[in-house]
Amino acid sequence: MSFLADFGEIVRENQPLAPLTYFGVGGPARWMVSPRSVAELAEVGRRCRQEDVDVYVLGAGANLLVSDDGVDGVVIRLNAPAFRKVAWERDRDGLVAEGWAGADLDGVAVKIGAGLSMARLTLDSVERGLAGLECMAGIPGSLGGIIRMNAGGRFGQISDVVSDVTVLDETGQVRRLGHGEVGFTYRHTKLNGSIVVGATLVLRPDDADRVKKRYEEIWDYKKRSQPLADYSAGCIFKNPPNDSAGRLIDQAGLKGHRIGGASVSEQHGNFIVASKGAQARDVLSLIGTIRRTVAERFGVELELEVQIWDRCGNGVPL
Ligand SMILES: Cc1cc2nc3c(=O)[nH]c(=O)nc-3n(C[C@H](O)[C@H](O)[C@H](O)COP(=O)(O)OP(=O)(O)OC[C@H]3O[C@@H](n4cnc5c(N)ncnc54)[C@H](O)[C@@H]3O)c2cc1C
Incomplete structure (x- = not known):
């Protein structure tokens, strides 16, 4: 692993991927790297480009089938604290956080890291009486994977609440893309080749009981209609x-x-x-x-x- 030798602390060789996916099958990653910052991620990306090594980005592994041979490249995992941050524009009493730069948005904004769990963020928004993420009930994933896939279903999709997305693009530049530049369509974005590192979502203040009820109804529907307890990757086909x-x-x-x-x-x-x-x-x-x-x-x-x-x-x- 000479090209990543000085990143020893954050690199694992021949890392099994099956336990990191919801399907639970497949072989190992030749290298797995968990960068601690965007700068470290950018440097790993630069070296991979230089060495012509393929780069894969792993979220929560909820929409992934890894072949039995595994992958011959670097798998990036954004699970370090720097990628799991969440900052709410307002606290639970509705007070705008000091120094908040997104306060002019229409709704309540939340800035999130790509490694954050969707389930965790959904529950937190429901508790705050903020509407917009109840439609994600029962959809597992990291925010990076959820945005990349434009995950959702009959009750709504993540693109409904995304204001902007920050990516490390294929040339190694960190860029902030407005909603329209992400290219959201049905279970698709134009983000192929870019790594999502964070995003801003905008949620609507609503009656807390109403938001909770809608969230619970959607969860119930998912439990009745999908085999949530089995090993799977959700819907196989569009x-x-x-x-x-x-x-x-x-x-x-x-x-x-x-x-x-x-x-x-x-x-x-x-x-x-x-x-x-x-x-x-x-x-x-x-x-x-x-x-x-x-x-x-x-x-x-x-x-x-x-x-x-x-x-x-x-x-x-x-
Ligand atoms: C039980 C079950 C139910 C599901 N129900 C639904 C549903 O109702 N609706 C729905 O849309 N999906 C559903 N899914 C699929 C899955 O939840 C979504 O596709 C989700 O977006 C996957 O996110 P992830 O973080 O697990 O991504 P992964 O599975 O890890 O990766 C998926 C793709 O996103 C890419 N990716 C991951 N992170 C990043 C990043 N930071 N930057 C760039 N690319 C990235 C990966 O390279 C890969 O191409 C379900 C899955 C399961 C297991």
Whole structure:
């Protein structure tokens, strides 16, 4: 690891990735780096570019399938305290925090680091009687991954509340992108190649009981409709225009279909669940079977929502 030799404290070699993903399958990362600051992250990125090493960014691993061979590159993990900061524009009594630069925004702003847990931030905003994040109930992830994927669902998506996003771009520059520059569309952004380091969200003050009730209703709906306790990566496919991938998979008779340790969830057709001993190749084979069957039956090409990392280098070119 000569090119990262002086970063010994924050670098691990051959780090297993399976325990760091919600699927729980896949091989190791050749290197895993947990930078302690944006400057350290930028320097690691610069060296990777210089050495032509692929860079991957790991959030909470909730939308990720890592191949059984793992990845031949540097996996960045933004779990240091510098990337988990949260600063609220107002305290719980509504007083504007001293020196706050975002106070002119329409709503209550919160500045967050990319490594922060979505669940934690959602609960905190609900407790403060701030509306806008209840729609994220039951969606696991780090804020960086949530923004990169424009995560959400029928109740709303993260782009509804994002004011700006700070990234380290592919040239090594730290840039603050306004909402319009992020390129939010359905489960997609134009952030490929950039690492999200932080963002500003704007939430709406509302009646605290109403916000809590809506949050609980959405949670209940998720618990009833999704296999939240199983190993999975959420929805495997994006919904085709005006249709539902889960419905097509169900109609194709694939619910419960199993290959090795991977099976289509009985509860939700668009979830593949991995049981003990499952391998990434089981999940990949099942993905192939589903795509072929749905294409043959309905003429619909399902597009992947889950991100796949393999030795062929699907990292970000930094
Ligand atoms: C039980 C379950 C339910 C789910 N329900 C939903 C749902 O309802 N709606 C929905 O949209 N999703 C859902 N998901 C998927 C998942 O929660 C989201 O895709 C989430 O955005 C993943 O965030 P993450 O931090 O885990 O990202 P990861 O899985 O770690 O990474 C996903 C992608 O984001 C990139 N990435 C991660 N961090 C950064 C960063 N800082 N900068 C740049 N790129 C980054 C990764 O490189 C990768 O390409 C569900 C998943 C599970 C397991």
